[in-house]
């Protein structure tokens with residue numbers, strides 16, 4: 337059998353935890369009811385599974401179960417919420433403030449709204465990937481309907497100051513939406529403390545199944561916007577359609593496991609990353625991007641001067657790592673995030689993103705260091 341590469345791309349997606357798969361299984365076999373079938377036991381069983389999952393997902397972020405809307409993933413949650421907020425008013429009178437280092441899901445959604453007449457401000461970032469809070473406040477106008485700033489960046493792992501951003505927005509009665517796909521389950525999270533009005537995240541980034549996500553909407557701030565999926569009136573009419581019960585049940589279990597394991601995992605992966613960055617930092621012409629900013633413990637974004645990362649990755653056959661963002665890696669352009677923090681094309685195109693996770697071992701990290709050092713040396717040695 338072919339030996340699989342060492343998986344170091346946990347920011348792209350994570351394997352389903354075996355304990356998650358175990359709780360999902362019965363919902364494919366004997367508990368196959370539709371959660372909306374309120375007349376019989378099959379429906380009640382499915383509904384029970386969804387209710388428990390709502391509580392587990394909500395508990396992980398300090399929300400109430402009634403504040404969670406299940407979707408097919410972060411991209412769906414983002415589009416539903418941002419478009420919903422704008423469509424509830426007049427799109428042409430809607431101004432949204434976002435940031436240049438957002439994931440394409442937010443950037444492209446804003447581009448589409450701009451084509452329909454909305455006004456979009458895309459804030460720049462400093463060399464750490466963080467927005468300037470004074471600039472944010474200056475950008476607010478009478479027509480600002482939403483501030484959409486991500487929590488942890490998917491390429492760098494750096495964390496924006498969401499609490500401070502929310503405080504500025506709320507001073508002007510503007511809701512805050514945050515794409516927290518990379519941070520939920522990885523750091524302690526309390527939506528009340530962060531004071532966000534809405535938040536999006538995906539199950540597959542935290543050891544749950546793919547194709548399931550959540551949109552948290554703070555009940556008190558009441559920023560539901562217009563319903564984006566018309567149909568049978570599911571999820572309070574906001575998101576109609578039969579629920580993906582096995583996926584939702586798995587998502588709930590995955591959240592519960594993160595709740596239990598997050599603290600230990602952060603410490604362990606932080607140690608692994610320190611080793612990785614110390615070792616690779618010894619190579620000449622290496623820059624660790626975002627290193628001085630507050631960032632997630634399991635992510636490392638490393639530029640190798642005068643090295644084309646796609647050639648490097650081709651040599652690293654035993655490793656599964658990412659060049660720039662996984663979601664845009666079919667396009668060979670320097671990453672918009674690395675360009676935004678001021679990297680030259682050379683350093684941006686020479687960057688690897690290594691993201692560790694629950695099943696990463698120290699032996700794997702050591703093997704990755706060895707393989708990267710060897711590949712860099714090979715690319716730099718005269719032919």
Ligand code: PLP
Nearest residue numbers: 409410411439441490515517538
């Ligand atoms: N936002 C961020 C920060 C991400 O990292 C991703 C996926 O990589 C997404 C949004 C899109 O998530 P999904 O593909 O689950 O919809």
